[in-house]
Amino acid sequence: MALDARTRTETDSLGSLEIPADAYWGIHTARALENFPVSQRPISVYADLVNGLAMVKQASARANREIGVLDPVRADLIDRASQRVIDGEFHDQFVVGVIQGGAGTSTNMNANEVITNIALELAGREKGDYAYLSPIDHTNRSQSTNDVYPTAVKVGLSLDLKTLLDELDLLRRSFLAKAAEFHDVLKIGRTQLQDAVPMTLGQEFHGFATTLGYDHQRLNENAYLLYEINMGATAIGTGITTHQDYAPAVVRHLREITGLDLVTADDLVEATSDTGSFMSFSSSLKRNAIKLSKICNDLRLLSSGPQAGLGEINLPARQAGSSIMPGKVNPVIPEVVNQVAFAVAGADLTVTMAVEAGQLQLNAFEPVIAHSIFQSITWMRRGMRTLRVNCVDGITANRERLGAMVGSSVGVVTALTPFIGYAAAAALAKTALLTHRNVGDLVVEAGLMSRDEVDKQLSPARLSGLQAVTKAIPIIQPAENLVEN
Numbered sequence: 001m002a003l004d005a006r007t008r009t010e011t012d013s014l015g016s017l018e019i020p021a022d023a024y025w026g027i028h029t030a031r032a033l034e035n036f037p038v039s040q041r042p043i044s045v046y047a048d049l050v051n052g053l054a055m056v057k058q059a060s061a062r063a064n065r066e067i068g069v070l071d072p073v074r075a076d077l078i079d080r081a082s083q084r085v086i087d088g089e090f091h092d093q094f095v096v097g098v099i100q101g102g103a104g105t106s107t108n109m110n111a112n113e114v115i116t117n118i119a120l121e122l123a124g125r126e127k128g129d130y131a132y133l134s135p136i137d138h139t140n141r142s143q144s145t146n147d148v149y150p151t152a153v154k155v156g157l158s159l160d161l162k163t164l165l166d167e168l169d170l171l172r173r174s175f176l177a178k179a180a181e182f183h184d185v186l187k188i189g190r191t192q193l194q195d196a197v198p199m200t201l202g203q204e205f206h207g208f209a210t211t212l213g214y215d216h217q218r219l220n221e222n223a224y225l226l227y228e229i230n231m232g233a234t235a236i237g238t239g240i241t242t243h244q245d246y247a248p249a250v251v252r253h254l255r256e257i258t259g260l261d262l263v264t265a266d267d268l269v270e271a272t273s274d275t276g277s278f279m280s281f282s283s284s285l286k287r288n289a290i291k292l293s294k295i296c297n298d299l300r301l302l303s304s305g306p307q308a309g310l311g312e313i314n315l316p317a318r319q320a321g322s323s324i325m326p327g328k329v330n331p332v333i334p335e336v337v338n339q340v341a342f343a344v345a346g347a348d349l350t351v352t353m354a355v356e357a358g359q360l361q362l363n364a365f366e367p368v369i370a371h372s373i374f375q376s377i378t379w380m381r382r383g384m385r386t387l388r389v390n391c392v393d394g395i396t397a398n399r400e401r402l403g404a405m406v407g408s409s410v411g412v413v414t415a416l417t418p419f420i421g422y423a424a425a426a427a428l429a430k431t432a433l434l435t436h437r438n439v440g441d442l443v444v445e446a447g448l449m450s451r452d453e454v455d456k457q458l459s460p461a462r463l464s465g466l467q468a469v470t471k472a473i474p475i476i477q478p479a480e481n482l483v484e485n
Helices: 027-035 047-067 072-086 105-122 135-139 145-181 201-227 246-258 268-273 276-302 332-356 366-390 399-407 410-420 422-435 439-445 451-457
Strands: 007-012 015-020 186-191 194-200
Touching: 007 027, 015 027, 027 105, 047 072, 047 105, 047 145, 047 246, 047 366, 072 105, 072 135, 105 135, 105 145, 145 201, 145 246, 145 268, 145 276, 145 366, 186 201, 186 399, 194 201, 194 410, 201 276, 276 332, 276 366, 332 366, 410 422, 410 439, 410 451, 422 439, 439 451
Parallel strands: none
Antiparallel strands: 007 015, 186 194
């Protein structure tokens, strides 16, 4: 019952508080707002976490109705209220901070209060009329924070991962398109930042696409670790206060609601205390982030210069790069993705430490685990998109420069070693470096191969491995007979 037009009074075991009359959250949420002003970031920033909470409450209402521990009228109200949250309404009412003490109790109670007050309005009653519909006795029936919160996090992460995988595949396809565009652009490959052997720019970009495809597979595989849930465990896994038919009923309804292949853990005590699945999933995110960062490092190196660096490719110019040097343009898009990777690696360490810090029958640090992983997914998804749209799609090749570098490179002599031998090739490479002469010309002058044979073996198709060498020409002259001049 409201004290005046602006507030209503709610009471818990610690006393009473005045709650804004238009708020759908209640006293438990209000206390959390006072106690945890740490992150200044509400759980609503992670929409799929909110949706996960609502899906768990909806599945619980249906299960409780099915097994007869909640009457059809109240169960239907909770069901309908939860659906409105799933549909995107009332997310601004999920206001507790993402970092909180209590193993997620404040998040669970925020959900209980918001869904209850939505349901009360659906029933034509005032917010806070908990004598009719209670956040704890009805909306939280057969549940505990200790099974609701980790289950909601797993559902939310699974939903969030789908959008990340979609963006990852779009980025992979973007690199594939560039691989096709650059399929005939010959260049010098590098190992340890030193000239190696020829390849095509298309092969290089195809390699980027392939590694992203492998990451897509690994993330999908690790997602299944999130599908084991502990609904029905209640406080510590013994299922106290819960009907024996609740666990199989709630997981069945939650599978239907989410479309995920969820299963109930075999050992609910172990599942309630263990957070290893979050650590494994976070690790797969870190793997993807670090490999993506490596790709961005390569893009920055390949585009370095543009005059005094490698200058092999051009990244789209996105903004002026200096407040003092006119005309300078920096690789800002790869740089921001690098920083996302650093943050994801740090978040993974946070998850690891939080998983290790759990004690006895519960891990109290699941809120920072959830925040760290949701933030990693969010930043990675945004980073992948800006890399694709603002960088990769607009990359061009400096074909003339690449051609000149291949033509003057001694690395091409490697292609001739099956015909003239390693020692002769090494001696000729040294001569070419000293005299700045073309390796092919030196091979012909030394009488080791004919011009036609050299041209054939140093063709772009052969140099890049796109056309296999079918027959080796016998080595006809030992290296010690060569003159280095």
